Amino acid sequence: MSALVSLTPALAPAATSVGNPTLNIAIFLVFVVITLAIVIKVASGNKGAAEYYAGGRAFTGRQNGIAIAGDYLSAASFLGIAGAIALNGYDGFLYSIGFLVAWLVALLLVAELLRNVGKYTMADVLSFRLRQRPVRIAAAISTLAVSFFYLLAQMAGAGGLVALLLGIESAAGQRVVVAAVGIVMIFYVIYGGMKGTTWVQIIKAVLLIVGAGLMFVWVLAKFGLNLSTLIGAANETTASDLGKARDLTQPGLQYKNPIDFISLSMALVLGTAGLPHVLMRFYTVPTSREARRSVVWAIWLIGLFYLFTLVLGFGAAQMLGPSEIKNAPGAANSAAPLLAFELGGEIFLGIISGVAFATILAVVAGLTITASASLSHDVYNTIVKDGNATPEEEVKVARISALVLGAVAIVGGIFAMGQNIAFLVALAFAIAASANLPTILYSLFWKRFNTRGALWSIYGGLLSAITLIIFSPVVSGKAVDPVTGKSPSMLQGVDFHLFPLDNPGIISIPLGFILGYIGTVTSKEYNAAKYAEMEVRSLTGVGAEAATHH
Template identity: 60%
Template sequence: MNLAAPELATGSPLINTSIFVGFVLVTLIVVYRASSRGTASDFFTAGSTFSGPQNGLAIAGDYLSAASFLGIAGAIAVYGYDGFLYSIGFLVAWLVNLLLIAERLRNTGRFTMGDVLAFRMQQRPVRAAAAVSTLTITVMYMIAQLAGAGGIVALLLNVRSGVGQALVIAVVGVVMVLYVLVGGMKGTTWVQIIKAVLLLLSVVLITFFLLGKFGFSISSMLDQAAANNPLGDRVLAPGAQYGESETTKLDFVSLSLALVLGVGGLPHVLMRFYTVPTGREARRSVVWATWGMAAFYLCTLVIGFGAAALVGVDRIQNAPSGQNSAAPLLAYEIGGNVLLGIVSAVAFSTILAVVAGLTLTASASFAHDFYANYVMRGRPEPDSVVRVARLTALGIGGLAILGGIAVSGQNIAFLVGLAFALAASANLSTLVYTLFWRRFNTTGTLWGMYSGLASCILLMLFSPVVSGSPDSIFPSVDFAFFPLRNPGIVSIPISFLAGFVGTMLDKSPRDPEREAEMDVRSLTGIGSRVG
């Protein structure tokens, strides 16, 4: 079969586009009807009106991104067992949030991560650092999502030129920013809930129909997947991607650290804990989200190997968006044009919801932490914070569009792994120290955040991700000196060490009353206020 044939690669562009446009219009109506037009609390945290189960579904909708649906399925189809390691890392990471972060964070903060970090520190420098960290991580995460959005729409319309895909990414970015400008957190949350339900239903149905084609024999599907993969039976065991050398094995350890520890520092995930009324509901949110994700990631294992079995690795890699095309092409093999259109619309809604949440988080951090508390010293004019947040959303969207165009064609799961490394390096150490170590101070916070963020970015820039290999962003040049593709194994310990050393060297007087207040608030919720 010839992949280049439009009817085989993408089905009917008219059907695909109609389903896609219909979904966008419906969700925009939902966003507008549920939009938050009141106070800053309404815009940033939906007034903390969502229950644990509702927020759990929204978290799942926020977290199950293009990396999960498109990138992981593609990685499993091409690399088998090693691709599934992304799923394991993404899922196990939620134990960090459940056991260490969720309840204490919700009880202590108000709108953003900066509220927690600055609670007993010097307000202005710590909030500025939190805003810088949040903006950097968010833009990196958004770049991956927009690259996925461009890929899925390019597949739907059979757009193969670089200019055409760049135009697609730009249009998609504008639509996503519109969600935030119109709806705020309440509207965005309802889109995430709808998207989570649709995504879970889609992967379960695809898994059921796919297994039916093999007589519900998983072994038969795996045998066929191995037969259709140039790597053969190697895809059924560890090492197809990360077992080639000692460097790739170390790269896998680095990636695993980033995936498992990164969720605890992702600003858009942490912000979701403020949309529930109590710390107990925050923990319930994590439990509901974890069960939904567990079901989803088990299905991705079947979908990935099923794509290799029915579609073939060569066809997947030659599609307009490469590995990221595995799930849509599988949907076309199973259910033709209609199922491809539905799956593509669900994949696109996944990206819409995630990027809307990311944009909202970045704009909230800049408006609340930097503008209101750093620039205006805690005395902003009425309504100005929400206005600055909306303007920030426009700027963040523009940066993400440019970045998405630059990395178009890269595996989305891999790009998200880099965002996780940034989050773990910049935020996790300072959050853990703040919540569990009374002596931790402003110097430790600043040293931990800036050293983790700077070292992670520096190592990424001088790694094979950017230059020096055929699949680099700039393959024609080579200025890489760091051999690993994910810097987490170096930058995460640097952050923890710098936070510890900075704290020990700072001899400034401590505030025992503020420390005690934070302990009581984080453990019991007494005194916490959102509004």
């Protein structure tokens, strides 16, 4: 997932191009033109709020499952995991496992219940039996925080990746690339709504899985379809390249401190079930059964993709070697494009790059529609208009919000160019796991839960995650890498880190749950009738359909 950008500094300004820039841009443009045509076609019926936010709830479980895979498998999954496995073997592959296990949490605890209780956003569930106003404000702030940091990382990654593949060396040129990605994405969201965005994600998921599958077969075929032979050859290449033996199948190449890995694993595994843009996808299906079915489809597709990454990573380690990967513009993130170039030359590289570009567009569109829905549905309708806004007014505000968010993402992406964007993505996952998940689970399963518990949990999880990351080694204080000559920390030449771990999950996630508990038991508020109604609806779906049409 996007957390994988965190393995390396952001793509540096490109000093060289890979392959043929003209061919690469032609493939990018073909993809953009085709998807824009599809968005225009499917979005012609976007009339009311249900159409704009939830695609009219007209998607089947299978379609939604493919779209979820498209939303979840960001460019960093494709580029980052391959690079992580190429450089760190076992430790890199554990990211794949963490992201996949996360879906079991979403399937077993969240998907079906959320679809039954909510209408358009995560705040619908949280505020169902609590005081609407304060809870919706808190949920909207949390949603915006997760979406913004996630968005920023994608935009900065887009600028670097496309600049590398198009041979754009100047900083001004790379800013233009970031702006172009943002403008196309804004059009998808404003004009296409959830329906247009979903079709972009479906197309992109199919392209990404087919592209990765083709590379998977191609690499394995070079080693007699034998994974053991490939791993052995990768170990030999790595050893000769570094001048010392290095077993990629052993743990500890990246995470010397097991607590660091446990903390990150907690954020990855628990964060997914609290990611607002993933949760919002459950509302695009007509029934809770289809919501459950869509998660099963997503698990199969995402699992298949992550199996492919294992072979891509070891293939890159064997065919390129760690030095070539580390010294390329973008370091580990360039492993997959370099491998594609090694396998099939310029045309294959162009196709794989086009898929990576498509990936960024689809993920950014999904994030933007989630954030704009939260602003219009949770803030404008409930707080500004006291729940009296018409669906048309809501959609208008959502479109204006998407425009503003897109502009903010473009500016933020330009500022983040060339920076280590690790902390942004780690922060998105940590906030989702620390602020959103405890509140969602308490709302669904704990009878006694109340408004104070929700507010303490959201704000406590949010603030603790942000504070710990600011004072973590991800932002400052890491030693200089002898190969690149730079510190992997975001800020160079300063050290104010007080917290020793890269990810705050091990502290901030339990804290979110504890604060939710303390807040609840110190408040007398309790609505037994409303909880009973929510329990019946979440488990049976009775009343959910009426709620979606009122």
